Amino acid sequence: MTASELRVEGPVLLRDDLDGIRTLTLNRPRRKNAIDTELWGCLRDALDDAGTDPDVRAVVLTGAAGAFCSGADIANPGVAHPMRKMRVLSDVALLLHELPVPTVAKVNGVAVGAGWNLALGCDLVVATPESTFSQIFTKRGLSLDLGGSWLLPKLVGLQQAKRLTLLAETIDAEQAHAMNLVTWVVPGDEIDVFVDELARRLVGGPPVALAQTKALLNEGADRTLRDALANEARAQATNFATADAPEAFAAFVEKREPRFTGQWTVGRAQK
Numbered sequence: 001m002t003a004s005e006l007r008v009e010g011p012v013l014l015r016d017d018l019d020g021i022r023t024l025t026l027n028r029p030r031r032k033n034a035i036d037t038e039l040w041g042c043l044r045d046a047l048d049d050a051g052t053d054p055d056v057r058a059v060v061l062t063g064a065a066g067a068f069c070s071g072a073d074i075a076n077p078g079v080a081h082p083m084r085k086m087r088v089l090s091d092v093a094l095l096l097h098e099l100p101v102p103t104v105a106k107v108n109g110v111a112v113g114a115g116w117n118l119a120l121g122c123d124l125v126v127a128t129p130e131s132t133f134s135q136i137f138t139k140r141g142l143s144l145d146l147g148g149s150w151l152l153p154k155l156v157g158l159q160q161a162k163r164l165t166l167l168a169e170t171i172d173a174e175q176a177h178a179m180n181l182v183t184w185v186v187p188g189d190e191i192d193v194f195v196d197e198l199a200r201r202l203v204g205g206p207p208v209a210l211a212q213t214k215a216l217l218n219e220g221a222d223r224t225l226r227d228a229l230a231n232e233a234r235a236q237a238t239n240f241a242t243a244d245a246p247e248a249f250a251a252f253v254e255k256r257e258p259r260f261t262g263q264w265t266v267g268r269a270q271k
């Protein structure tokens with residue numbers, strides 16, 4: 001694992017790389033990290049890059065200065081070419097959902113509108129108790145987007161999804177945790193260490209098997225059992241084409257920790 005300590009000071013998106021963990025920080029603190037046209041583009045490009053960089057084994061998404069993200073920048077909505085902009089949102093939602101590495105949203109404050117759905121698009125969500133969440137769209141004359149209409153009903157059920165969106169209620173982290181919309185609630189002075197340790201556990205796992213697991217679960221809910229079983233069989237065959245499964249079995253017998261590399265053993269180029 002390379003310990004690259006690269007920090008890219010972007011105008012609206014900061015990138016830190018350390019030991020296979022890529023942290024992307026939405027960096028418009030004076031606007032509660034609202035996403036303007038420039039940041040939508042930066043986020044899309046950063047997610048695309050993270051998905052193709054073999055050194056990236058986990059992605060952490062967070063916001064600067066005590067906010068996660070307040071959704072689209074409605075002070076400068078850039079209403080021109082709405083469908084072109086909506087295509088960028090779709091790119092961001094799909095890239096995040098289909099990223100072949102685990103993703104963690106570190107919610108350190110407000111997460112509303114597209115900002116909340118950005119967090120929900122991550123595999124795991126860690127939030128401070130002070131974080132607040134709202135599907136605020138209808139308060140702005142809009143309906144939900146960034147994949148929220150697909151994600152929310154899966155996470156909380158159709159009726160609760162309608163409650164959150166039709167009423168645009170604000171809930172806190174504990175309420176979101178009770179609704180399976182936050183994975184862990186962690187005190188603000190502990191969340192950085194918690195997320196770092198979580199990301200290191202994910203980075204230490206078998207990269208191909210983690211990618212297969214993520215894809216199986218993302219697709220599984222919409223598949224018949226028969227199709228899901230076929231997908232699982234294909235995934236296991238892929239996992240057995242790497243050195244990781246034999247290494248894990250040998251480590252168990254030898255009573256030691258496995259060392260996962262994701263290296264292919266039967267003629268397939270790694271990602």
Ligand SMILES: CCCCCCCCCCCCC[C@H](O)CC(=O)SCCNC(=O)CCNC(=O)[C@H](O)C(C)(C)COP(=O)(O)OP(=O)(O)OC[C@H]1O[C@@H](n2cnc3c(N)ncnc32)[C@H](O)[C@@H]1OP(=O)(O)O
Nearest residue numbers: 030031032034070071072073074075077079082085113114
């Ligand atoms: C919305 C675009 C319409 C155009 C449609 C056609 C184009 C289509 C392509 C784009 C589509 C994007 C779709 C997107 O998914 C839509 C959404 O995300 S809708 C939700 C938009 N977001 C909001 O409505 C949230 C607005 N903000 C708030 O409600 C509150 O700020 C807060 C987040 C609850 C936090 O409250 P406070 O803690 O009290 O903080 P302040 O309110 O004082 O904010 C501090 C400072 O930041 C500014 N600010 C906050 N949020 C935004 C924001 N989203 N956009 C712009 N600016 C924001 C706020 O104005 C304050 O600034 P100051 O007054 O200090 O100058």
